Amino acid sequence: MSEQAMLDIRNYSKTYGEGKKAADNVSLSVMSGDIYGFIGHNGAGKSTTIRAVVGVLDFTEGEIYIDGHSVKDDPLACKRVTAYIPDNPDLYENLTGIQYLNFIADVFGISAEEREERIRKYTDLFEITDALGDLIGSYSHGMKQKVAIISALIHNPRLLVLDEPFVGLDPKAAFTLKEIMHEMCGNGAAVFFSTHVLDVAEKLCNKVAIIKQGRILFSGTMEEFTEGHTLEEAFLEADNGE
Numbered sequence: 001m002s003e004q005a006m007l008d009i010r011n012y013s014k015t016y017g018e019g020k021k022a023a024d025n026v027s028l029s030v031m032s033g034d035i036y037g038f039i040g041h042n043g044a045g046k047s048t049t050i051r052a053v054v055g056v057l058d059f060t061e062g063e064i065y066i067d068g069h070s071v072k073d074d075p076l077a078c079k080r081v082t083a084y085i086p087d088n089p090d091l092y093e094n095l096t097g098i099q100y101l102n103f104i105a106d107v108f109g110i111s112a113e114e115r116e117e118r119i120r121k122y123t124d125l126f127e128i129t130d131a132l133g134d135l136i137g138s139y140s141h142g143m144k145q146k147v148a149i150i151s152a153l154i155h156n157p158r159l160l161v162l163d164e165p166f167v168g169l170d171p172k173a174a175f176t177l178k179e180i181m182h183e184m185c186g187n188g189a190a191v192f193f194s195t196h197v198l199d200v201a202e203k204l205c206n207k208v209a210i211i212k213q214g215r216i217l218f219s220g221t222m223e224e225f226t227e228g229h230t231l232e233e234a235f236l237e238a239d240n241g242e
């Protein structure tokens with residue numbers, strides 16, 4: 001019996017006004033343990049696809065399954081095991097950092113003991129423990145992004161979905177996030193993220209999908225795609241060859 005995909009996108013399409021397809025028959029599978037990079041130019045369809053995966057964007061064409069549950073038919077089951085970090089997180093700026101993290105923990109029904117342990121772990125790792133009593137509105141962009149990341153990890157998700165996660169993070173925080181990704185996937189979770197930073201994707205991902213003008217040019221292992229070249233070289237060749 002074949003292993004069930006953590007994320008399974010099947011023939012997903014999204015059409016906007018005047019018939020423009022932002023995503024055109026997109027199919028790919030992310031398995032447990034995968035760190036899966038989603039790569040393409042601005043406007044290629046990355047964010048449209050990601051927003052459909054996490055239930056922010058409605059769609060009618062195709063199917064998306066998370067841990068065997070349909071995003072359309074069983075959205076709550078999907079959200080229970082998924083965490084989403086958008087490229088520009090909108091947080092409640094009139095809450096303090098700790099109030100926001102406790103609010104997210106309440107949403108997911110996390111016990112007092114578990115939330116305290118996880119909040120302490122991640123705020124120490126991202127070095128923002130001392131700022132948890134301050135209003136989020138006073139945080140820098142990088143600190144807000146750290147809070148968004150920590151809030152996404154509180155319920156121990158099985159699927160972590162990120163849109164350009166390293167933009168705005170300082171080098172130490174970016175390194176910490178990469179280490180957390182490896183730890184999660186080592187414990188059977190999966191990570192699916194878009195990025196423009198090809199050298200990061202090359203070092204971090206075991207699988208990759210290339211999207212151009214809404215269509216998938218390639219999906220598979222990093223080794224299959226690069227064939228001994230750098231990811232940048234392989235991406236440019238695929239992009240120019242289309």
